[in-house]
Each structure stands twice: as structure tokens, then as C-alpha cells.
Amino acid sequence: MTREDKANRGWVEARADAILEGVPDYIWNGEELPVPVEKIVSNTFGLLIREVEDMTEAPGLEEERSTNVSGLLLTGPGEIWVNAAEARQWEGRKRFTICHELGHYVIHQDSLEPTVFCRRIEVVDGAEPGPVEDPRAELEREADAFAAALLMPAALVAARRVALDDDLAALCAEFGASEKAMRYRLQAVPATEG
Numbered sequence: 001m002t003r004e005d006k007a008n009r010g011w012v013e014a015r016a017d018a019i020l021e022g023v024p025d026y027i028w029n030g031e032e033l034p035v036p037v038e039k040i041v042s043n044t045f046g047l048l049i050r051e052v053e054d055m056t057e058a059p060g061l062e063e064e065r066s067t068n069v070s071g072l073l074l075t076g077p078g079e080i081w082v083n084a085a086e087a088r089q090w091e092g093r094k095r096f097t098i099c100h101e102l103g104h105y106v107i108h109q110d111s112l113e114p115t116v117f118c119r120r121i122e123v124v125d126g127a128e129p130g131p132v133e134d135p136r137a138e139l140e141r142e143a144d145a146f147a148a149a150l151l152m153p154a155a156l157v158a159a160r161r162v163a164l165d166d167d168l169a170a171l172c173a174e175f176g177a178s179e180k181a182m183r184y185r186l187q188a189v190p191a192t193e194g
């Protein structure tokens with residue numbers, strides 16, 4: 001991991017933490033798992049989440065770039081679209097994609113296109129980020145870091161991995177996260193004593 005990666009993660013992580021702290025108690029008490037990310041997206045940010053069978057219906061999505069779209073953000077109407085086939089197959093993946101799109105909405109507010117679409121290869125679900133050559137890849141990495149931090153808040157991961165003795169399946173079930181995303185998160189968040 002490069003120095004730049006760490007710097008990015010810190011900044012993005014802080015934004016995600018601040019958002020979670022600002023969530024009113026009646027939506028989330030800061031402890032209960034899994035984090036109700038869909039409620040937070042709709043109640044706190046007023047974004048509509050839709051599971052869509054055919055992502056090519058999205059306005060502004062050119063056909064040649066429409067394959068393997070995992071999620072997208074319509075900034076005008078304030079909608080997050082999630083690939084319905086993926087959502088059915090992997091609940092954790094769906095939650096990650098929703099958080100990834102929220103990440104674009106929250107941290108890239110000033111540089112957003114009317115339609116922000118993210119292909120499967122870009123929503124990396126917590127995988128080790130690749131080299132950064134273009135600004136778009138940089139934004140995708142930031143959105144992924146934000147998603148991981150929202151779905152698997154560092155303080156809760158640190159505590160629960162101790163309580164569950166790093167049982168990966170149990171951690172995934174508690175946080176509603178995919179194995180891949182949790183595995184990567186465990187590398188990033190050290191365990192805390194008791």
C-alpha cells in the first residue's frame with residue numbers, strides 16, 4: 001500500500017464516521033448491526049434506491065459502456081440504481097454498491113456528472129486497489145473506501161473481530177458484508193483488546 005492510499009483512506013474514513021455519528025438515534029443507535037445503510041441513504045440523504053433489471057435504461061448511459069454496471073447514481077432526481085441480478089445473488093454486494101454510490105454523492109459532490117455509473121470492475125468490493133493512473137480510478141477508489149467504512153465501521157469491526165475470534169463467516173453475517181470486503185477490512189482495521 002502506498003503512502004497516498006493511506007492518506008486517502010484516512011480522509012474518506014473520517015467522512016464516513018462523521019456521517020454515521022450524525023445519523024439520528026431512531027434510524028441507528030451507533031451499535032446495532034448490520035448498519036442499516038439503505039435506511040441511512042433514504043432517510044438521511046433522501047436518495048431513492050431502486051433495484052433495476054436493465055441498467056441500460058439509465059439516462060446518459062451510452063450503450064457501449066453499459067455492460068457490467070453494478071450501480072449508478074442519478075444526481076438530478078437523487079436516485080441510486082443497483083443491478084438487480086447482482087442484488088439477488090449477493091446481499092452483501094448490493095449493500096456495498098449502495099454505499100459506494102452514496103460515497104460518490106457525498107464526497108464527490110463538486111465533480112459529478114448527471115449520471116455516475118460504476119462498473120463491476122470499479123466497485124471492487126474491498127479488493128486491494130490497483131495503481132492509480134487516471135482521476136476516475138481515483139474517485140472509484142475513494143468511493144470504495146467510503147463504502148467499506150460505512151458498511152463496516154472501524155470501531156465496531158475492531159470490537160466484534162475480538163468478540164467473534166475473527167470468525168469470517170460470523171463477521172460477514174453480522175455486518176451484512178461480502179467475504180471479500182470483510183477480509184480486506186480486517187487487514188485495514190486492527191483488533192482492539194476486549
Ligand SMILES: [Zn+2]
Nearest residue numbers: 118122140143
Ligand atoms: Zn463508482
